[in-house]
Every structure is written in C-alpha cells, then in structure tokens.
Amino acid sequence: MKRSFYVPVLAAILSTQAMTALAIDSGRYSIISRHSGLALEVRNGSSDDGANVVQWEYNGTENQQFDVENLGNGFHTIRPVHSGKSLDVWEWSSDPGGEIRQWQYTGNYNQQWAIDNAGGGYHTISSRHSGLPLDVWMWSTSNGGDIRQWRATGAVNQQWQFRPVGDGDDGGSGSDPGNPTDPTVKGSTCQSTGSQFVRETIVVNGGTYDGQCRTFNPSSALGDGSQSEGQDPVFRLENGATLKNVIIGQNGADGIHVYNGGTLENIRWTDVGEDAMTVKSEGNVILRNIEGYNGSDKFLQANAASNITVSNCVVDNMGKFLRQNGGTTFEVNITVDNCDISNMSEGIFRTDSSRSTAHISNSRLRNAGRVCIGNWASCTSSNLSSF
Template identity: 60%
Template sequence: MSIKTFCNKALLFAALAILASPSFAQIANGRYVIINQFSGKAMDVSNRSQDDGANIIQWTYGGGTNQQWDVTNLGNGYYSIRAAHSGKSIDVYEWNSNDGADARQWTWLNGQNQHWAIDNVGNNTFAITSRFSAKALEVFEFNAADGGDIRLWTYWGGASQLWRFNPVSTNGGGNNGSITGATCNSTGSTSVSSTIRVTSGTYDGGCRTFNPTSALGDGGQSESQQPAFRVENGATLRNVIIGNNGVDGIHVYNGGTLENIRWTNVGEDAMTIKSSGTVNVRNISGYNGEDKFIQVNAASTLNVSNCVVDNMGKFLRQNGGTTFRTVVSVDRCQISNMGEGIFRSDSPNSEARITNSRLRNAGSICIGNWASCTSSGITNY
C-alpha cells in the first residue's frame, strides 16, 4: 500500500484548505528553474528532447534550457508552464485523471490538461495542480535520484509535491544567469545545543538540517542569543540547512566562505560579520526574519552571489552609529518583501552595490549615509 494511504487526515485537510485560499501572492510571468522541495533537483525534459510526449523528470540543475520553464498567467486562475528549449507545455498525458498519471511535454493546445494552478503554500514553496484532474505534480515514489519521474497524484502536502520557483535572470552573470539560491534537500536532522565552530578547512554539513535548541536562544530578537555556527580564519561552511529556531544564525570572524546555506526561519540575524576580513557568500536562501538578514559589525569586504531572500526588515545593516569601512557587493539575487530596504549604513566610508538582481516589494535600495551605493541590471517583478 502507498505511503500516501497513511497520510494524516488533518494534514490533508489543512493542505487542501491552503490550496483553496486566494490570499497568497501569485507567481509573476517569467522564466524559472523549478526545484523540488523533497529532492532539491530541477524539473527537466528528459534527454533535452523537443518531441511531443517527451517525459518530464528531475535532474541536478546544470543550467540547460530543458531545465528552465516559461510561466505565463492565463488570466483565469491558471498558468501555462512551457519548457524553454522546446516551447512545449507540461501536459497531463493522454488526459489521464488517475493517480500516477504521466506528466509529459506537448505542443501547446490550450487544453485544460495544460492549465496549471500554482499555489503558494508557505515558506516560498508552491503546489502545482492540474485544472483538468485537480491532481498535483510530484516526484513519484519519493525518488531523490537524477532521473526520478514526475507524475500526478492527489494533493496531500508532502515535500515531494512542493516546488520552489527560482527565477532565471535575464541580465547575464555566472551560472548561466540563473538565480537558484540554496539547493540542499534535507538528508536528516541534527540537534545543536552549543555553537559548532569551524576554525579551519571546510565543514560540509551534508545537507542536514541543524536544529538549535533553547540553550542557544529562542529565535527572537534578543541580542544575547548564540549562533548555530561560528566560522573563523577563512574557513568554509557549506551544505547546511538551519531549522526553524534560527537563533543568531552564523557568526564569521576573520573572514570565511558560506556556500549552499538555507535559513528556514531567520532568528536575530541570519549571519553576522564579527571581525574584519573578506567574507564570500554564495548559493544561499533565507526566509522570515523580523529585522536584518546580514549584520556587519566590523570593517570588511562582503561578496554575495546567487541568493534568494524573502520577508525581512532589511537585507543588510552596518552596525548603527559606526563609521568603519565596509565594501558590499551583491550579484544575481532575488530579494523580496523587505520591510525597510536593502542596504542600510551610517558610515560615510562604506560602499555597496547590487547588480543583475530581481526585486519585489524590496523598499529603498540605499538607506542612510554611504560613500557610494549603486545598482545596475535590476529587474522589478
């Protein structure tokens, strides 16, 4: 018997209620990489086929246009989703309304089996359901491997049925111009009751979810909270998911690198630069913080690339009332729903720039006193 048979009814009813709600923001028209929440892999047309009937699968994202999808609002509550390389639509193959029906690509015919509801179910994840059958696209049988089949099943709210829509930048840049953010899918969980120190080399979290306990803080706005990780002396932290209690995130001393990190729920701050150095941050995602995403407490150089950050007070804040020099560069990021803005500083010596990025409801780019604060290649969506 399928594992879905045992799904808790309360979870199912709650999920269906979410899908019925009209209050969630819609997806904007544009080109996206569609990443499965369970596997962390991208929706893909098998073998880059341009043929009608080509299978839709998942694969590690490699930047190919067979892994990019043009999403268009049809104006009737539904969307078309068409492969960028072929122009063909995701299609409920052979009008099959049963659980397990195939998802294939087919020439756009405007049939209801090619119309898709895209519903935000929270934490920047979406369910994709067919107008024809009301069933959801999912990674079939919880397959986390490259080549895992994508089919349709009655919606029940599991991670295999949830998707992230990461915009593909039209402004160039590395990684084929894509903005994907973090790509880790959780491989398990680890409880953290004392700060994990990364003092040299590389700490690879293996895409595990690290759940700080109350010994480090409660994820609120108290300044006395401890970080989940402390990165020092140019060391690297990668492939980490920080769980719902974000405490004080990650502290960096004397420079370091953060790579492929996802903050599920930002606490006091997602990361803080505590002492001088160069900090490189790439392929990150962060959601749901009350104040700052990044706090800068010391003269430093900060380079951020390929980030997705949503629902914060500010993207970055230099410690209030300070005049030390900070140089900030942000490239290929999607930043949305900032309560105040992106960059804030009181220092006439600091510089910030943001390039090749997508903004929505992000407030002012530059707030306060900067020696230089610039933007270019910005798209509002």
C-alpha cells in the same frame, strides 16, 4: 614611453619566501573579476602597442587568455596569448587611476606583477613598479569596463580569479562555483538528508565543514530565534573557514558568526532568528547560493570592517537585506549579484558610515523598499528588474 625604475618599499621588504607561498604557478589562464564576473581582455583583440585592457564577457578567445610566468622572485609576467606582448602600467604611471595597456615585452618593473592571495580562490594583482593593484574602474559591471590601477582597498573590484585554460577547461564555465554570476541556480539546492540537534555552537576554525544538507535545529540553549540580543550562533566560522550544504531549522538563534573572513555556500535559513549571518571581525566574506526567510530585522549584519560578496541568493521577508552596525564609521564594501530579494519592510542596504560602499546588480526585486538608506560613500545599482 617614459621609463624609470621605482620599486615600492613594500615590495622590497616582503620576503621572497612569503611571496612565493602565495604565488600562482606558471601557466595559461583566463583572469576573471570577482566583482563583475567578466574576463580581463585586450580590447578588440588588438595586437598594437598601447591597446587598452578592459573587462568583457568570457568568450574563450586568445585576447582573454594570458600566459603567466612566475619569475621566482615574488613577481610574475602576464602576457596576452594573442599578441605575445605584456600587461604594462602605461607611461610608467605611479598614480591611482593610471591606465593598464599592452606593450611589447621588456621585462621592466612596470610589466611585473605581485599576485597575492585574497581568500576564497581570488587574488590581487599589484604592479611591482607602482605597488598599486589592478582595479575594475568605477565598479563597472559592463562589457568594456576599464581596468586601471588604484590604491589598495581590499574590495572585490580589485580581486581576480585565475582559471587554468587547456585540458578541456574552457576557463569560463558557467557551472564553476567560483563564478559569482552563474545564472543557472539561485538559492540553495539542499533537500534535507536528516536532522541534527545543536546544543552548543559548532565552531569551524579554518578548513571546510560540509553539512551534507542536514537540517541543524538549535536548542533553546542557543536562543529562541527571536530578535532579542545575546543569542548564540549555530555556527561560528574562524580564519577563512568554509561552511557548505547546511539547512538551519525553525529556531534560527543568531545564525552564523564569521571571524577573520569565511565562505558560506549552499546554505538555507528556514526561519531567520536575530540575524542570518553576522561579520564579527575584519575580513573578506563570500556568500553564494544562499537563501533565507522570515527575519523581522536584518538578514546580514556587519559589525566590523569587511568586504562582503553575495551571489545567487533568494531572500524574503526581512527588515533589511544588510545593516552595518548602527553609529559605526568603519568601512564595509558589499556587492550583491544575481539575487531575488523580496518583502523588505525597510530596504536593502543601510549604513551610518560615509566610508562604506554598496552595489547590487543583475537582480530581481519585489516590494523591497529603498535600495540605499543612510550616508554611503557610494551606493549604486545596475540591471535591476521586478518579479
């Protein structure tokens, strides 16, 4: 193997204090792709130098478990348990598309990794040698999908969940709410526990707001639930806030606005107004176990560059599932998995931006129109069925 000692300028200028604040503790983990829900593994349990690193359905074997050591300098080693070797940027590549394999542990920079918080319980894993993050190659959702390095995009195929192994935790439980491909539940589980009248927007700035499955009924001061512009949202999430266990009643007003990223979990829109959810400023947005009904235009609206991940949803009777603001060219990356989508009068994804990407997988469609409308950089689907 060719050996050199290039250190990216970005890694050099980041302070140790800042990186340590985002660090993963030393320990044994399974590492799960946010995009596919599949686990990082050394292919076929090989113990050979140069064995490939891929993704595969989690099965608890030691070639899917990794000993992560925090080196205390903003970087980590990641070593497969079965072989004791190390994740390694193959042949010291500095190029996007460079392969990730295992190699005998040397401790060199191509075996050291920055693990940085991406929000929502996910992290990026970037090589100290090249500065490039681990990437599920070509947005694969299949067993055996290759893992390579690629320039940072912030997309979900470059985000990973570290699940501790041991103490009775199998690292891959399907009931884990962080698993974006949990097949056991679609939509919200909330049954109304009472109602609350909303006269002004409820603002959630960081932290978590638990609605405890109450029904929130907006007053006419917020809007009338029509398609008219200028209505106010029922909730406004800011700075990575989480909203969970909420039912929005018959007057949906302008739904939920998200600023600087956030998470929506176990939410039901009884009667979508202008839009169910609108991304208002740049960030990563996660929606899981959601459902919505009766919106004549969009279910989700993207008004700013964003990465949007939707899982375990039920959406019926809309114009479109997602629309990027018309005439805009910023980049939106939308991933949808394990959803039932029906009665879209126009289609599922629509954009005017040649920079944006969309992917829908493991989902059921009925009378849903075209999957891809507009000038997408990439708009793909896999494992779709009818119902």
